[in-house]
Amino acid sequence: MPSDDLRTFLxxxxxxxxxxxxxxxxxxxxxxxxxxxxxxxxxxxSTVSSVLAExxxxxxxxxxxxxxxxxxxxxxxxxxxxxLNPRAGACVGVAxxxxxxxxxxxxxxxxxxxxxxxxMPLDYSPQTAAKVTRRLIEEACxxxxxxxxxxIGAGIAVPGPVHPETGRVQRASMVPTWAGTDIRRVFxxxxxxxxxxxxxxxxxxxxxxxxxxxxxxxxxxxxxVDLGIGGxxxxxxxxxxGLAGGAGEFGHMTLDPAGELCICxxxxxxxxxxxxxxxxxLAAARFGASITIEELIERANAGDVGCRRLIEDAAxxxxxxxxxxxxxxxPPLIVVGGRATAAGDLLFEPLLRSFDRHTxxxxxxxxxxxxxxxxxxxxxxxxSCLGAVGLVLKHHGRVGEARV
Ligand SMILES: [Zn+2]
Numbered sequence: 001m002p003s004d005d006l007r008t009f010l011x012x013x014x015x016x017x018x019x020x021x022x023x024x025x026x027x028x029x030x031x032x033x034x035x036x037x038x039x040x041x042x043x044x045x046s047t048v049s050s051v052l053a054e055x056x057x058x059x060x061x062x063x064x065x066x067x068x069x070x071x072x073x074x075x076x077x078x079x080x081x082x083x084l085n086p087r088a089g090a091c092v093g094v095a096x097x098x099x100x101x102x103x104x105x106x107x108x109x110x111x112x113x114x115x116x117x118x119x120m121p122l123d124y125s126p127q128t129a130a131k132v133t134r135r136l137i138e139e140a141c142x143x144x145x146x147x148x149x150x151x152i153g154a155g156i157a158v159p160g161p162v163h164p165e166t167g168r169v170q171r172a173s174m175v176p177t178w179a180g181t182d183i184r185r186v187f188x189x190x191x192x193x194x195x196x197x198x199x200x201x202x203x204x205x206x207x208x209x210x211x212x213x214x215x216x217x218x219x220x221x222x223x224x225v226d227l228g229i230g231g232x233x234x235x236x237x238x239x240x241x242g243l244a245g246g247a248g249e250f251g252h253m254t255l256d257p258a259g260e261l262c263i264c265x266x267x268x269x270x271x272x273x274x275x276x277x278x279x280x281x282l283a284a285a286r287f288g289a290s291i292t293i294e295e296l297i298e299r300a301n302a303g304d305v306g307c308r309r310l311i312e313d314a315a316x317x318x319x320x321x322x323x324x325x326x327x328x329x330x331p332p333l334i335v336v337g338g339r340a341t342a343a344g345d346l347l348f349e350p351l352l353r354s355f356d357r358h359t360x361x362x363x364x365x366x367x368x369x370x371x372x373x374x375x376x377x378x379x380x381x382x383x384s385c386l387g388a389v390g391l392v393l394k395h396h397g398r399v400g401e402a403r404v
Contacts, residue, residue, distance in 0.1 A: 018041075018043055018047050018048075018051050019054065021043065022037055022041065022043075022048065022051050022052065022055065022061075023055070023060065023084065025037055025040055025041055026083060027084060027108060027394075028393055028394050030083060030109065030110035031064035031081040031082065031109065031110070032081060032082065033080045033081050034048050034049055034052060034080065034082075036081075052082060056082075060088065061082050061084060062084075062085045062086075062109075063082055064081040064082055064109070083108075084108040084109055085108070085109070086107035086108065086109040086111060088107075088108055088150075089107065089108045089150050089151070089152040090105055090107045090108065090150050090151055090152070091105070091108070091151065091152050091153050091154070091155065091389055091392035091393060092104070092105045092137055092140065092155070092193075092389065093105075093106070093154075093157065093203075093385050093387065093388030093389030093391070094136075094154060094155065094385070094388055095157045095200065095203075095382075095388055096129055096156065096157060096159060096178075096200075097120075098122070099119060099120055099121070100117055100119050100120055101118055101120055101132050102115075102117035102136075102382070102385045103116045103117070103136040103137055103140055103385070104116075104382070104385045104386060104388070104389055105137070105140045105141070105144060105146065105151075106389045106393075107146070108393070110211070110393070113144040113146060114139075114140035114141075114143055114144040114146075115140075116139055116140050118132060120132070123176070125177065126177075126178055126181045126183075126186045127186060130187045130189075130190040130191070131190060133154075133187065133190065137151070137154070137191065152193075152194070152392065153194040153195070153196055153392035153398075154191050154194070154195055154196070154392065155196040155197070155198075155203070155387075155388035155389055155390065155391030155392045156183060156195065156197040156388055157198070157200040157204075157384040157387060157388040157391075158183065158197055158198070158200060159178070159199070160178060160179065160199060161199050161242075161249060162197050162199050162241075162245045162397070163244055163245045164242075164245055164397065166184075166399065166400070167182060167183040167195065167197050167397075167400060168180065168181065168182050168183070169183065170244055170245050170246060171246075171264060183195060183399055184399040184400040188400070194392075194398060195398070195399050195400070196388075196391035196392050196396065196398050196399065197391070197399050198239065198241065198245075198391060198396065200230065200384035200387075201224050201230030201231055201232050201248060201384070202232045202241065202387070202397075203383070203384040203385075203386075203388050203390065203391060204222060204224060204230070204232065204377070204383035204384050204387050205220075205222035205232035205239055205248075205335070205387065206387040206390035206391065206396065207384070207386040207390055208222060208335050208377050208379065208387075209234060209237065209390075210387075210390045211379075212335070212378030212379055213335045213375050213377050214333060214335050217332065217333045218235075218236055218237050219234060219331060219333070220234050220331055220332065220333035220335055221233060221234070221325055221326075221331045221334045221335070222334075222335050222337060223250060223318075223322055223325065223334055223336050224336075224337040224338040224377075225275060225276065225314070225315075225318050225337075225338040225340035225341070225347070226275065226276065226337075226339050226340060227275055227276060227277050227280075227293070228271045228275050229250055229251030229270055229271035229275045229318065229321065230249070230250070230251055230338075231248040231249065231250035231251070232247075232248040233247055233248045241397075250321060250322075250324075251269060251271030251274075251275065251321075252264050252266060252269045252270070253321060254266060254267070254270075255268050255269070255270050255273060255274075255317070255320070256268030256273075259272060260272050270317070270318070273317040274314055274317035274318035274319075274321050275318070275340075276296065276311070276314055276340050278314070279296060279307075279310035279311060279313070279314050280292075280296060282310055283296055283299075283306070283307060283310060286306060293339045293340065294339070294342070296310065296311065297311070297339075297342050297343045297346075300346055301343075308346060311346050312346065312350045314340070314347075315340075315346075315347045315348070315349075315351040316350045316351075316353075316354045318354075319350060319352065319353065319354025319357075320354050320355075320358050322334065322351065322355050322359075323354065323355045323356075323358030324358070324359075326359035326361070326372060327358075327359050327360045327361075330360075330361050330372070332372065332373065333372070333373045333374075334372060334374045335376075335377045336348075336351070336375070336376055336377060337376075337379070337380065337383055338380065339381070341376040341377060341380060342380060344376075348374075348376070352374060355374065
């Protein structure tokens with residue numbers, strides 16, 4: 001087993017070393033051909049081929065298998081692609097949801113090997129989450145036949161901004177009691193693994209960058225419309241965290257300073273009007289029972305004019321918020337994620353119309369190559385958990401450098 005060699009490559013920063021650069025690239029991108037490695041790394045083709053020969057000899061790199069999971073970027077790759085040896089290691093992604101915890105495990109070739117989740121009571125504590133996560137990881141290892149020792153790290157998607165160095169949760173919205181939690185201190189003793197953490201929208205952006213709608217795009221904005229509004233800013237394939245971890249929190253831009261009180265403590269935040277939460281509240285009042293996002297969309301698709309109107313109104317406001325982001329960044333690509341995207345044109349038509357009306361650079365006035373592309377994300381329900389796997393693969397958000 002080459003896992004010790006690989007671990008050295010994965011844990012050391014060997015950017016100046018051609019072998020280290022190739023391994024880092026494969027860890028992040030899954031499978032690549034030699035030509036793709038040369039292009040992405042800037043190394044000469046001859047250097048890449050001698051590095052690959054050496055890495056093959058030491059079994060760190062193997063041929064990519066044609067068989068693929070639906071979430072892998074390997075689909076459609078030519079047979080010449082290589083990956084890291086899947087036996088060399090695996091990583092886990094953990095999504096901390098308001099009422100559930102989910103764990104996805106993937107090997108270093110990016111193949112998903114386990115997917116487990118468990119329902120949780122409202123307002124569960126970080127300590128409980130760490131214990132449950134440990135059990136889910138043990139079950140995932142047992143089911144997939146992966147040894148616990150093969151795990152190279154755990155990525156944690158947190159529903160709130162996370163300080164990029166200390167791993168402290170700055171503010172939490174969906175799970176309010178997590179504010180101030182030191183993710184490393186809580187999770188590292190339970191999991192005994194290097195811990196990577198970031199807020200869930202940043203994780204979603206990583207999933208879209210590695211396997212979804214932003215593959216091949218180095219700069220983009222992620223904008224999530226769900227029960228809240230989240231977002232992420234990606235520049236040169238790096239997710240911008242900001243000084244305290246609060247970058248990309250588009251849902252908390254103020255639209256109306258005299259508006260309703262937001263869970264964040266400010267008033268009139270974008271997500272109070274542009275997410276689907278107010279739509280669900282109004283729909284519940286109309287139907288006399290609470291309904292889910294999926295049911296709202298289903299009723300709208302079935303022709304319920306009230307439900308259609310609620311989605312359109314949310315999209316109109318979300319588009320106005322997105323237009324501010326568009327004006328600030330003028331990005332080449334905006335990936336819209338979240339469960340609202342299941343509404344399709346019902347969401348996207350008013351969203352795009354509103355974006356164009358309120359942003360400085362109008363898509364309708366631009367030639368094709370200068371037009372911001374706005375597309376639906378590939379993942380909706382499992383984006384942040386997949387992205388938490390991506391935290392480890394990309395080595396993003398490592399909290400506290402010492403291995404506990
Ligand atoms: Zn707010």
